[in-house]
Amino acid sequence: MRIPCRATIGAVIVAVSAVASFDDECDRSGGNLLQSFAQARRAEKYAWQSGRGNFPNFAVAEANGPFNLSETLSWSWHHPKGRFHTLTWGTVLDHQLNVYLSAADGLRKFDVDGQLLWEHHTLPAILMNAPAIYQGSIFASDTLGGVRALSMSTGKLLWHSNLSMPIGEDNGFTMVHEGVVFTAAGWRDPSPMGPANHMVKALNASDGQILWTYEPDAPVWNFLPLFPDRDTFVFQDMTGRVYRLSLQGKLLWKAGGKPGTWTDGGAALGNGMVYAVNNNNPPKQLMFHSEHSPGTLSAYDLNGTLKWKITTPRPPNNAPAIGKVQGWSGLSVILPICKQVMQGATCEVQAYDANTGGLRWVFHGPKQTGPLQAGDFEGMVDRTTSGVRPACLPNGWSAPSISSDGTVFVGNENGPMFALRDADGDGRVVxxxxxxxxxxxxxxxxxxxxxxxxNLLAVASCDTLFVFKG
Known part of the structure; x- marks a missing residue:
């Protein structure tokens, strides 16, 4: 691609990643500008670009987080009126380790030491998903069907696109890749779980224009698109069926799933495969089953061929993470399993061999002690008076993340944030x-x-942002 010397700075910025050559005059006068901009972009590689980290190794960090969580809390934030006056969701980190937080009432940016730099309020539109940062902007969607982009530096609204349909109150991920913003939309009946998002929408990251719409065979829940390369993406629907589409919205393949079922879980990428989860029983049956209701973890290659699947002893109600963990060679699938909102139910984290599905280690988490998950009953009145939904009612676990030293970080519905590693490889994390x-x-x-x-970990409970520093 050739750029004329009269190109504006904005045009240069948009085109810089596609530049292959310049005319002689631009080589002399504009080349330094392009080179400086490209170097700046490389220097600004974000530490944690989306709610599931960075392309291509989602959920796996290039850095270490602090292991001793009880000794390394640096700062925290909750709503100034009190911790229950909003619901807090996803966190991302830029190249300076500034923390961006999505909450039911809006978006906020903090510096690495906890100073609030800006806030952007959205009520009565409620944010439910983790945001994503991309080329100087932060992107998020809301329950009124709005998708917006803000300046990362100032919090100023850059564009707002109204999809003309609501986006559901599940906890998904707004993701951006190669200039395309991905979100779920179309919250309506029917589905195995009542109202759900029936559509996947793609928008232009520069101006918010809708590029295309795709409707999968079953609705999506906690929508999580992931990118195996620069040209395609994968996701699963609520039944565990996996889809691979081009960035232009063309279906390449779909595979798996169990019709009529629902899971709070999502897909994961790694090891050259897509990993998906589903529950084995319909939602109405799940309501009356014990905490041991089984599910399925399935592994597909990038052509959609099933490589293996295993039965999980508890519901697989979150997205796995694929990475290298302490005490074990090769890659592991880290899968939280739990039947949430069930008093007395135990939640576990299990690690499987990413190549075979063989069980490697198990961590037995705490039991849900109250009738609701931690913090939910206590905050109902404050949340209702503040205009957000009265309870979090989340998954049994947060989505897990893996640090570069093989430590697994994951939060539990009963309140603890855990750092886990099977350092001696004995199959027990104790x-x-x-x-x-x-x-x-x-x-x-x-x-x-x-x-x-x-050496930093940022995570939000359902009401408070916590930042740990090693």
Missing amino acids: GNDEVSSFDAKAAFSGSASPAIGN
Whole structure:
């Protein structure tokens, strides 16, 4: 692509990634500008670009987070009227480790030491999803069917696109890739779980124009698109069926799933495969089953061929993470399993061999002690008076994240944030050398994937942002 010397700075910025050559005059006068801009973009590689981290190794950090959580809390934030006056969801980190937080009432930016830099309010539109940052902007969707882009530096609204249809109150992920914003929309009946998002929407990241709409065979829940390369993306619907589409919205393949079922879980990428989850029983049956209702974890290659599947002993109600973990060679699938909102039910985290599905280790988490998840009953009145939904009612676990040293970070519905590692490889995660925790006194939403920077961990419970520094 050739850029004329009269190109504006804005045009240069938009085109810089596609530049292959310049005319001689631009080589002399504009080349330095392009080179400086490209170098600046490389220097600004974000530490945790979306609610599930960075392309292509989603949910796996290039840095370590602090293991001893109880000793490394640096700062926290909750609504100034009190912790229950909003619901907090996903976190992302830029190249300076500034923290961006999505909450029911809007978006906020904090510096690495906890100073509030800006806030953008959205009520009566409620944010439910984790945001994403991309080329100087932050993107989020809301329950009134709006998708917006803000300046990362100032919080100023850059554009707002009204999809003319609501976006559901589940906890998904707004994602951006190669200039395209992805969101779920079309909240309506029917589905195995009542109202749900029936459509996937793609928007132009520069101006918010709708590019295309795709309707999968079953609605999506906690929508999580992931990108195996620069040209395609994958996601699963609520039944566990996996789809691979081009960035132009063309279906390449779909596979798996169990019709009539519902899961709070999502897909994961890694090891050259797509991993999907589903529950084995319909939602109405799940309501009357014990905490041991089984599910399925399935692994597909990038052509949609099933490579293996295993039965999980509890419902797989969140997205896995695929990465290298301590004490084990190769890659592992980290899967939280739990029947949430069930008093007395135990939640576990299981690790499987990413190539075979063989069980590697198990962490037995706490039981849900109250009739609702931690912090939900206590905050109903304050949330209602503040105009947000009265309860979080999240997944049993947050989405897990893996640091570069193989530590797994994941939050539990009963309040603890855990750092986990099977350092001795004995298949059990126990003891002070392998388990660290911090009591957040509230559950964690499914979109609350811990964001990992350089010796820093940022994660939101359902009411408070916590930042740990090593």
